[in-house]
Amino acid sequence: MTVMTYLYISPRDPLIARDGRPFGSGQSNRMRCLDWFYPSVLAGSLRTMVGKSLGYQFDTNQVALLKSIEVAGPLPCRDNRLYAPAPLDCVIQRDPDRAIALRPAPLKDGEGTNLPEPGLQPCQMPRDVEEGFKPGTGPPFWRMDRIADWLADTDGRSCSVPPRVPLDAGNTDYLDPVRDQRVHVALDAATGAAREHMLFTSEGIVLPEGVGISARVKAPDGNAQALSGLDALHSFGGERRIARFQVTDHSQIWSCPEKVRQALKGGNFVRMILATPAVFAGGWKPGWLDEHLEGSPPGCRLRLRLMGACVDRWRPVSGWSLEPPRGPKAIRRLAPAGSVYFFKVTDGETTDSLASLWLESVCDEEQARRDGFGLTLWGVWSPHQEG
Incomplete structure (x- = not known):
């Protein structure tokens, strides 16, 4: 038997989601950040927290039990509403503003592609798009009701157009997290003083005011007790940045509109x-x-x-x-x-x-x-x- 739990995660500091490029002594002195957190960041943090709270020694059997916890997320959340990544089939036109839907279309005589599968059709814009069109940019996250509008619209012609970035302060339909860059200095462990020529930079994700991270967790009975009434601080992402994990009732916002x-x-x-x-x-x-x-x-x-x-x-x-x-x-x-x-x-x-x-x-x-x-x-x- 599994128990379903929903969590709301509130970052205390800018959170670091490192990419896979080298960083450290003798390598790069710049810590580069992803656009958003991979699910494995959430899964690793949550399972570690559960294991610690249950007093696990993290032996083979206990690790297998922790890895059986099903984690869904992380997705941005504000005012009990989820956000999801902007769909790549939406191309934005500026001046005038317009949302253009890409759709698979068969090739015409004399046309060809280098697509990896012979049965695939290239995704194209409607024929009425003007020649010389240049796509614009938009926010990386849409509120889920905006996503639902786009998904329920077969041709994309009746949906609102995502605004330009940076977003206006009062716009909650979309989300555009910003980056926080910090310069650090390495310390000498013996003296506690700064080491010469040992500067490095870190980059983190700053969520706007009132925005957190939502997650859904399915845990077997043996692990579920650690999540009951959870309200705790724990590291999330790189450099052990701290976030608050709280149980919440987000079941409705995780269901299909x-x-x-x-x-x-x-x-x-x-x-x-x-x-x-x-x-x-x-x-x-x-x-x-x-x-x-x-x-x-x-x-x-x-x-x-x-x-x-x-x-x-x-x-x-x-x-x-x-x-x-x-x-x-x-x-x-x-x-x-x-x-x-x-x-x-x-x-x-x-x-x-x-x-x-x-x-x-x-x-x-x-x-x-x-x-x-x-x-x-x-x-x-x-x-x-x-x-």
Whole structure:
């Protein structure tokens, strides 16, 4: 039996989410920061806190028990509302402001691509977009109701346009965390004085006032007692920066919005957006897709065929393993958050079952799913109409 718990994490200081580039003595003196925290940062911090509170010695059996805790997140949260990464199928036009939806489209005579699979269609803008169009920029996170509007809109023509960044102070529909850079000096352990020529910099993520991090945790009975009524300080991310972990009632904001649930009923074309980076056997491509680009996501019997995808460059994730044998972890390639996969339903009369996969993981490996990689948001789409 597992117990579901929702946590709200409030950073006390700017939090550090280091990327995998070298940092330290004899290497780089600049600590570089990711755009957002990987799920493994949350999973490692939470499981360590649970193990300490239960007095674990972190032997092999106890580590296996801790790794069975299912963690979902981290996602930004403000005023009991979740935020998710901006979807990559939304291209923003400025002057005049317009949100343009990318959609898979078949090639015309004489056209070709270098896409990795022969059955894929390139994702293109509508034909009515003016020649010489240049995309604008927008905030990296959208509030979940804005995401729901985008996912329920098949062609993207009726959705509001994300504003320019930096955001106005009163804008809560979107989120744009800022970076905090600090210069430090190394200290001599014997004298406590600064060491000459030993400067280094760190970079952290600063969340706006009133913004925290939300997480969903499924823990077996043996570990769940450590989360009951939790309200504690614990390190989160690099350099042991401190955050407050509190149990809260966030069950409603983690469920599929009704607008999306209704839109999914009976649709033949569905979209999958990655709310957190995903670990797939095929790199950018889910391992549950066969050689014909067809398959069913974990926990769903609906059979889907991949038509196209908007996927940014792969992101590296590594780290340092405290399990024997200790040492650096091998680098894995992640499909980045915000990536969009376009499917056509090939078997199944309704797509309503996809609502049950809202913010559930679709990674191929069970441990990656437990760690919170590959959380998904589902919606509908329609091919561009030729004008």
